[in-house]
Amino acid sequence: MAMAAVELRGLSKRYPSGLLALEPLDLDIEAGAFVAVVGSSGAGKSTLIRLINGLESATSGTVTVDGVGLRAGTLRRIRSGVGMVFQQFNLVGRLSVITNVLTGRLAQRSTLGSLFHLFRQQDLEIAHAALARVGLVDKAWERADRLSGGQQQRVGTARALAQQPRLILADEPVASLDPVTAIEIMELLQDINRRDGITLVVSLHQVDLVRRYAGRVLGLNAGRLVYDGPATGLTEGVLRDIYQRPSRVNSGVEATRGAPLSDA
């Protein structure tokens, strides 16, 4: 069997507040997979995804991407091969669309040249091809913040493509988009996964999107992995396991505290 794209061993995360966002977890993600991470808000989806490219530091355990262990010394090297798509797009609004896509090439450029925002012709061609892939060539010279949400997410995806990654992480990529735009972005991600063979790890809220696009599903509940299996295995019972509130949390019908408001 080929080497796993991502290997997680005993990986856990506890925030300084004491919250255990992710319980120790062992996981292999095979190259070329389309993996969805599901769970309610605060279940640890973002934490899991952000641990893989070191945007969060692990409390325990190891992350290995394409055979390279994640450490301070390998952080940039790993990141240069891992694209990321964000819920809020995380573009630099004042810069042009093409410049935003070009920031995906920065790992290959020297510090000195980038101080003056200089790139190679080859980088521009890669960025242009990435924009063509997401259908936004005509917006290349517009300011990124002038674009609609769906278009901005396409730019975010083009930025990830421009670095020619083996793995793309997408943290709630469609949570800020309307349903139609969400489908467009998901189709785009699926196409990238199938045609380019780029491994995708995507956190998602919508179960219907998970069923439609994901091969494998990781279900998290309160930081614990409660399901790891094919999307076709998402039965009512499994969904209940994933989305039920842990018993220690109140059911949400707690009485409103504080003094009642008088309309005197």
Next chain:
Amino acid sequence: MLRFPTPDGRPPRSLVLVALILAGLLIASAPLVEVNPRSLVGAGPRLLEFLGHLWVMPDWSYLPDLGRRMLETIEMAVIATAIALVLSLPLAVLSARTVSPHPWVFALGRSLLALIRALPELVWALVFVSAVGLGPLPGILALAVVTVGFMGKVFAEAIEVVDPRPVEGVAAHGARRWQVLGFAVLPQALPDLLGSTLYVLDHNVRAAAILGLVGAGGIGYDMVMAMRLFEYDRLVPIGAAIWLCVTLLDRASHRLRARVING
């Protein structure tokens, strides 16, 4: 009945406390700095008398001199601001909590900037006049030094408040620290940096106008001489020229800012 949006409808206690303490401090400190209502009453007629002197026909023969002096003043301000801009930006990067390479560098940078700011332009001008002699050069140096202290701090604060999400967006793709700075941090801070620079330029024109007081060039020397010799027919056009320059500069900076923010 009107009420504040607090649980008990009363104003927030901490706010009331702060207001009371401030008011107490003000009342307590007034005698220390010799603020006395009676001296203000007596000042009214004398102030009116001075304003009456200003009602004169300007000395037109002085205008060419005035133009030269005013140009020198503006040049001093522009050059000093440009020098300070080049020096403050790297200092600001080192002294911004979010991008500083090390907490110690941050602390050191901020203290250095505070130290530079501690003395006003006039004192620095005196220092430089004794070092390099009379003329605009010591004035420029004095302005540049104080401006670095101010600009460095304001720039650092502008850098600290940029949206962290684009910064993460660029960093997540393997960009080096300086690349993140150049592509995510500075572009976002640009409108603030420009706004501060234009404010500083405005301030420096006014500051350059008094440095002549200690022989450091600009319109200040003429202004002080006109006042001492009661040459109100010169003082009036000097004041008008400073006002005109600051106003024009204000208009120009307003336009430039709008263009950069929307551009």
